[in-house]
Amino acid sequence: xxxxxxxxxxxxxxxxxxxxxxxxxxxxxxxxxxxxxxxxxxxxxxxxxxxxxxxxxxxxxxxxxxxxxxxxxxxxxxxxxxxxxxxxxxxxxxxxxxxxxxxxxxxxxxxxxxxxxxxxxxxxxxxxxxxxxxxxxxxxxxxxxxxxxxxxxxxxxxxxxxxxxxxxxxxxxx
Amino acid sequence: xxxxxxxxxxxxxxxxxxxxxxxxxxxxxxxxxxxxxxxxxxxxxxxxxxxxxxxxxxxxxxxxxxxxxxxxxxxxxxxxxxxxxxxxxxxxxxxxxxxxxxxxxxxxxxxxxxxxxxxxxxxxxxxxxxxxxxxxxxxxxxxxxxxxxxxxxxxxxxxxxxxxxxxxxxxxxxxxxxxxxxxxxxxxxxxxxxxxxxxxxxxxxxxxxxxxxxxx
Numbered sequence: 001x002x003x004x005x006x007x008x009x010x011x012x013x014x015x016x017x018x019x020x021x022x023x024x025x026x027x028x029x030x031x032x033x034x035x036x037x038x039x040x041x042x043x044x045x046x047x048x049x050x051x052x053x054x055x056x057x058x059x060x061x062x063x064x065x066x067x068x069x070x071x072x073x074x075x076x077x078x079x080x081x082x083x084x085x086x087x088x089x090x091x092x093x094x095x096x097x098x099x100x101x102x103x104x105x106x107x108x109x110x111x112x113x114x115x116x117x118x119x120x121x122x123x124x125x126x127x128x129x130x131x132x133x134x135x136x137x138x139x140x141x142x143x144x145x146x147x148x149x150x151x152x153x154x155x156x157x158x159x160x161x162x163x164x165x166x167x168x169x170x171x172x173x174x
Numbered sequence: 175x176x177x178x179x180x181x182x183x184x185x186x187x188x189x190x191x192x193x194x195x196x197x198x199x200x201x202x203x204x205x206x207x208x209x210x211x212x213x214x215x216x217x218x219x220x221x222x223x224x225x226x227x228x229x230x231x232x233x234x235x236x237x238x239x240x241x242x243x244x245x246x247x248x249x250x251x252x253x254x255x256x257x258x259x260x261x262x263x264x265x266x267x268x269x270x271x272x273x274x275x276x277x278x279x280x281x282x283x284x285x286x287x288x289x290x291x292x293x294x295x296x297x298x299x300x301x302x303x304x305x306x307x308x309x310x311x312x313x314x315x316x317x318x319x320x321x322x323x324x325x326x327x328x329x330x331x332x333x334x335x336x337x338x339x340x341x342x343x344x345x346x347x348x349x350x351x352x353x354x355x356x357x358x359x360x361x362x363x364x365x366x367x368x369x370x371x372x373x374x375x376x377x378x379x380x381x382x383x384x385x386x387x388x389x390x
Binding site (some may be wrong): 043048049069072080084093099100 | 216
């Protein structure tokens with residue numbers, strides 16, 4: 001069985017996600033963290049990758065060289081693209097590309113949850129929460145992926161649940 | 175594994191240099207700037223790397239990371255931090271500076287002044303080290319990504335202000351690597367920054383994160 005299904009993994013994931021989210025909310029621009037050795041670390045993707053390694057759940061950084069590079073690419077996409085949107089047009093273009101990318105996928109990288117899903121979920125939350133039902137339908141693959149990730153209680157933290165379609169089980173289960 | 179690049183694209187420098195150093199067997203294919211190769215991206219994205227498993231890398235730093243790791247190297251926290259700094263802070267400011275110089279005809283010295291703070295940070299970090307590399311005591315993907323990012327604007331180390339002596343030394347050192355020289359000859363064709371003009375003209379004018387143009 002996947003280590004990602006066991007309770008210990010989910011508990012660790014919850015504590016790492018909590019730290020990432022609080023760093024992201026505390027530092028409005030670029031997060032900074034003092035690590036155990038007293039070194040200052042700068043940048044959301046860098047700090048998040050460090051926390052994952054410290055918590056010994058490296059599998060969410062990918063296992064092969066290909067997976068690792070793809071995970072890091074999506075972390076960079078989060079900080080250099082999603083975080084830089086300045087208008088609705090930028091958001092629309094990003095959602096359009098992500099919707100295309102996620103067409104045949106459950107997660108961003110391979111068939112498992114990775115740090116890429118977590119950071120993109122946190123980054124897109126305000127955007128997705130602001131979409132109309134119709135827009136959520138337009139970006140149906142992004143919505144499906146988002147809904148799936150927010151069903152991990154250890155990742156969702158205290159973020160409000162985004163409702164997708166009225167009268168579906170997942171929209172009222174929290 | 176195929177690497178797709180286009181002529182006159184400033185991002186080609188770092189990926190081709192990283193390929194030369196860490197992944198010599200990669201097949202390079204030259205495309206037109208407008209050609210779409212990454213199936214899920216609505217806009218053309220070059221450089222791009224198609225992996226053997228069919229996946230695509232469409233961000234230059236991810237491509238460089240991949241080449242570096244595939245040669246058996248690990249990514250430490252400090253390398254991650256340099257690559258993130260390059261993509262979040264340096265690259266947006268640098269693209270704006272390069273655009274101002276090459277497309278809008280601003281003087282190179284003036285555009286360098288606009289990215290002064292970032293270069294000063296780089297110089298400061300290098301000055302604190304006893305080796306001319308950004309991470310530990312050997313060449314890493316951090317050096318190639320940052321060098322490849324500033325190269326299109328700086329081109330020659332003498333363009334850098336004299337007070338940035340550590341940066342100058344580092345820049346000259348990386349530029350002299352045989353693998354980097356090959357890329358520069360191939361891409362710049364002795365024309366300096368102006369080789370990027372045709373490519374940049376077709377791009378929207380870049381803005382730095384604050385939204386202000388780099389030179390007013």
